[in-house]
Amino acid sequence: MDIKGFQFSAIEAAIKKPGRKDLALIFSETPATTVAVFTLNAVKAAPVLISMERIKGGKSQALLVNSGNANACTGTQGMNAARITSQMVAEGLGIPDETVQVSSTGVIGVQMPLERIKASIPALIEGLSSGTLDDIAQAIMTTDTFPKMEARSGVADGTSYCVAGVAKGAGMIMPNMATMLSFIITDAAVEPVFLDKAFRRAVDTSFNAITVDGDMSTNDTCLIMANAMAGNPLITEGTPEAIAFESLLSEVLLSLARQIVRDGEGATKFVQIRVNGAKNNADAKRAAMAIANSSLVKTAFFGQDANWGRIFAAVGYSGAEVDPSKLSLHFDDVCMAKNGVFSGGDAEQLGSAVLKNKEFSVVVDCGLGSGTATIYTSDLSHDYVSINADYRT
Amino acid sequence: MDIKGFQFSAIEAAIKKPGRKDLALIFSETPATTVAVFTLNAVKAAPVLISMERIKGGKSQALLVNSGNANACTGTQGMNAARITSQMVAEGLGIPDETVQVSSTGVIGVQMPLERIKASIPALIEGLSSGTLDDIAQAIMTTDTFPKMEARSGVADGTSYCVAGVAKGAGMIMPNMATMLSFIITDAAVEPVFLDKAFRRAVDTSFNAITVDGDMSTNDTCLIMANAMAGNPLITEGTPEAIAFESLLSEVLLSLARQIVRDGEGATKFVQIRVNGAKNNADAKRAAMAIANSSLVKTAFFGQDANWGRIFAAVGYSGAEVDPSKLSLHFDDVCMAKNGVFSGGDAEQLGSAVLKNKEFSVVVDCGLGSGTATIYTSDLSHDYVSINADYRT
Missing domain, CATH: 3.60.70.12 (L-amino peptidase D-ALA esterase/amidase)
Incomplete structure (x- = not known):
């Protein structure tokens, strides 16, 4: 250099x-x-x-x-x-x-x-x-x-x-x-x-x-x-x-x-959280941050579990304006839910397969406007707890 | 009945x-x-x-x-x-x-x-x-x-x-x-x-x-x-x-x-978080909730580690009005910090002993007013991660 x-x-x-x-x-x-x-x-x-x-x-x-x-x-x-x-x-x-x-x-x-x-x-x-x-x-x-x-x-x-x-x-x-x-x-x-x-x-x-x-x-x-x-x-x-x-x-x-x-503490996954269609960019960031910081969402990533309901729950309490019937969710290119409900078929199987990757994206569309935000986060693993609880040992 | x-x-x-x-x-x-x-x-x-x-x-x-x-x-x-x-x-x-x-x-x-x-x-x-x-x-x-x-x-x-x-x-x-x-x-x-x-x-x-x-x-x-x-x-x-x-x-x-x-997921501790001396009750609740929801504070409880700095850091980002030089902290009746700094002596040893109990209280005084709040919470343990990540196994 x-x-x-x-x-x-x-x-x-x-x-x-x-x-x-x-x-x-x-x-x-x-x-x-x-x-x-x-x-x-x-x-x-x-x-x-x-x-x-x-x-x-x-x-x-x-x-x-x-x-x-x-x-x-x-x-x-x-x-x-x-x-x-x-x-x-x-x-x-x-x-x-x-x-x-x-x-x-x-x-x-x-x-x-x-x-x-x-x-x-x-x-x-x-x-x-x-x-x-x-x-x-x-x-x-x-x-x-x-x-x-x-x-x-x-x-x-x-x-x-x-x-x-x-x-x-x-x-x-x-x-x-x-x-x-x-x-x-x-x-x-x-x-x-x-x-x-x-x-x-x-x-x-x-x-x-x-x-x-x-x-x-x-x-x-x-x-x-x-x-x-x-x-x-x-x-x-x-x-x-x-x-x-x-x-x-x-x-x-x-x-x-x-x-x-x-290099996050105990991280086993690198996840891009993208929120589209929010009322504005601030709402999109609120929703994306709520997903990224939810202990339940992060443990689901660690467990490679396509538990999409937790993601909608986090969006719901984020403070962003939400119409539940307009929410959709993708894991990479797999549509997990649309119009607020499970998209059916083999979505759970395909979604779980995405979550087995080291790196994937979660895309929520709020269906309300043009607000967008992208947040990067890791999962919440056993090692996170170990690193933070047992550091003296 | x-x-x-x-x-x-x-x-x-x-x-x-x-x-x-x-x-x-x-x-x-x-x-x-x-x-x-x-x-x-x-x-x-x-x-x-x-x-x-x-x-x-x-x-x-x-x-x-x-x-x-x-x-x-x-x-x-x-x-x-x-x-x-x-x-x-x-x-x-x-x-x-x-x-x-x-x-x-x-x-x-x-x-x-x-x-x-x-x-x-x-x-x-x-x-x-x-x-x-x-x-x-x-x-x-x-x-x-x-x-x-x-x-x-x-x-x-x-x-x-x-x-x-x-x-x-x-x-x-x-x-x-x-x-x-x-x-x-x-x-x-x-x-x-x-x-x-x-x-x-x-x-x-x-x-x-x-x-x-x-x-x-x-x-x-x-x-x-x-x-x-x-x-x-x-x-x-x-x-x-x-x-x-x-x-x-x-x-x-x-x-x-x-x-x-x-009966919280994986809980091994029952902790009462008390905030006194905040500017008002709303600020006290903000500070107490920030402490209670901090993953770092909760893993320190699990690790029985008198890591008091994490508690002040959580109060600092809670949104409550804070004057760092006026903060004090007790674990039960052990004074861990006053005027924003470590209280010295054998406080770390005594504080760690308190955290070995199944149940204890954390008391923060903001030194600003008469606002108070009490929040009850548990620790963040390996079992929390297991329960939420591996539920299908």
């Missing part, structure tokens, strides 16, 4: 158990236009509170991230830990404090091992000369079973640029752990207001369109840094270059989001 | 697998003042739609209920099945059609075995001479592991009366099954408008205060019939008799609600 002007480093600071990197740094050689979206949870981790403040400046040059400790529900001591460590990074790099973004993922309610992190920062900075983005993807993992990375390259006015990103698990993947994090970098020059809009739209149809267990974390952060080192003319809204850039950005985010669902 | 003027019958109509009663009838010798609350799900079962219409008359004399088939998502054919069978009951009893309430619980989306039910109705009516309320409690069970029944007696103006009820499982207890049903009967004479108010208040703090898996069914029905056969002077609002009656009614409903949670 040829992405200009970014450096990477990751080391083992003994925040997690021995043998795994847990402290990482992304550095941009020039100040990068930076926008981000953060968790809507009222209980926000210290690094989220600090990054929310710093992001207002519009530029950043470094991102310090650790796994193994969420630095959430840690009060003033947690705020100080985030400030002290990011200050050390700023001094080491010779950049202003407020251009260092901070992020954490891991156990909630435990104070950060401040001395161990401080002791590791010089080596972390030194490592920038030799690190790769893959090191970052590795270092932010908790119970993720594989690192999540994606990259695309594009051309703007004859100049090549790259959009790349890393992510770690959604749905509070780790027992005691609480975070979906994703960091995107690009060397393209992008006009800040357009970057913000395009990024939010891309997040909405990727990270905001997945759910593993419906639990919203205290640390969710998705951030993009655009450092303009590719040398392209500034990409501005309403141009073909803007459309191409946003399309690349969406592809990267959607790929990362899908990787997170695939 | 001495409840005057009610008769009961239950038989095996081959709706469920052989060997279990699945069709039941409650008959009041005189028209009874009847009020009910029904599921808010937009997808409503046929018997719910019919009973919602008939309840407007304010009086009923019989209740026909079956288990093994929810008669939901069954369209016109399902509506006809419910009408035809209740009409047979009305004719057999010599009462008007519209005074027969109907209710169903079981698999969604499968048509009712109409001929088998019709063939069973004469014997069902004949059985009224010898049946008991316990027969009803048995016949409405699906995967419930025990029948749920409660009774209390009171005195109004020197006349004894009784309030009794039965219920079956919440949280779509059975795979493919979808229903919480509860039927309450009393021989007290109660003024209808007061009965309606008192009943709704009692439902709000009992059945509306429990959750097993957060899935709202298509068939939920809670109904009370008051037939005045005790001979007491009419109980009217604002009297000591009304207060006493409402208190008895609340006790019966709360007992049944707690029985449902205890």
Whole structure:
């Protein structure tokens, strides 16, 4: 991957158990236009509170991230830990404090091992000369079973640029752990207001369109840094270059989001939930989210059971406008129900066969309007319970 | 139990697998003042739609209920099945059609075995001479592991009366099954408008205060019939008799609600979630429900893990107003966190010890106002997944 002007480093600071990197740094050689979206949870981790403040400046040059400790529900001591460590990074790099973004993922309610992190920062900075983005993807993992990375390259006015990103698990993947994090970098020059809009739209149809267990974390952060080192003319809204850039950005985010669902806790299925014909898009998303978050629907997926009634029940309580006599349902191309009732014949047999696949789609049509939404989710398995209940054993 | 003027019958109509009663009838010798609350799900079962219409008359004399088939998502054919069978009951009893309430619980989306039910109705009516309320409690069970029944007696103006009820499982207890049903009967004479108010208040703090898996069914029905056969002077609002009656009614409903949670799918814990100090009662209920429905909190209960951070995270995304620095948390009398941070010392050890009990309470104080709410819930265990995924094996 040829992405200009970014450096990477990751080391083992003994925040997690021995043998795994847990402290990482992304550095941009020039100040990068930076926008981000953060968790809507009222209980926000210290690094989220600090990054929310710093992001207002519009530029950043470094991102310090650790796994193994969420630095959430840690009060003033947690705020100080985030400030002290990011200050050390700023001094080491010779950049202003407020251009260092901070992020954490891991156990909630435990104070950060401040001395161990401080002791590791010089080596972390030194490592920038030799690190790769893959090191970052590795270092932010908790119970993720594989690192999540994606990259695309594009051309703007004859100049090549790259959009790349890393992510770690959604749905509070780790027992005691609480975070979906994703960091995107690009060397393209992008006009800040357009970057913000395009990024939010891309997040909405990727990270905001997945759910593993419906639990919203205290640390969710998705951030993009655009450092303009590719040398392209500034990409501005309403141009073909803007459309191409946003399309690349969406592809990267959607790929990362899908990787997170695939690596969902205990997941054995990857399910695309599509709702069509809702009164509007908001209703469609409500219905799709209700299906995707229903424990009964998710256990039926795990059991490979064509239990379509549970899906209509979830649509019914979703809050979306529903006319039961107009609902229809497909598993892939098998029509399970139409006009609100079972479609008969060998639908149950054919539907169960679809659910035996690792990956399939559930399509509900509300028959009311043109609202649509797509949500990606996993099933609810024995392993989900084991991972979350027995993590100490 | 001495409840005057009610008769009961239950038989095996081959709706469920052989060997279990699945069709039941409650008959009041005189028209009874009847009020009910029904599921808010937009997808409503046929018997719910019919009973919602008939309840407007304010009086009923019989209740026909079956288990093994929810008669939901069954369209016109399902509506006809419910009408035809209740009409047979009305004719057999010599009462008007519209005074027969109907209710169903079981698999969604499968048509009712109409001929088998019709063939069973004469014997069902004949059985009224010898049946008991316990027969009803048995016949409405699906995967419930025990029948749920409660009774209390009171005195109004020197006349004894009784309030009794039965219920079956919440949280779509059975795979493919979808229903919480509860039927309450009393021989007290109660003024209808007061009965309606008192009943709704009692439902709000009992059945509306429990959750097993957060899935709202298509068939939920809670109904009370008051037939005045005790001979007491009419109980009217604002009297000591009304207060006493409402208190008895609340006790019966709360007992049944707690029985449902205890018998929740795969439940190994009975947990009382109490939220105090919220801005108002609605916020308190939002926060308590978010805790009670969080898969991560529920698996931590199952794992007997004092993972208090997950509880604050759930409060944070509940939609209730929250100041993280004012949150406190107790497991029974062990203070786990105050001012938003871990309370330190041996709290984790003591808290884990509390969670080893079969029954415990979780108390969150928001430190903002005087809003309170109590919710009862169970844990999320391996057996919940097994019951819902593997029901055919």
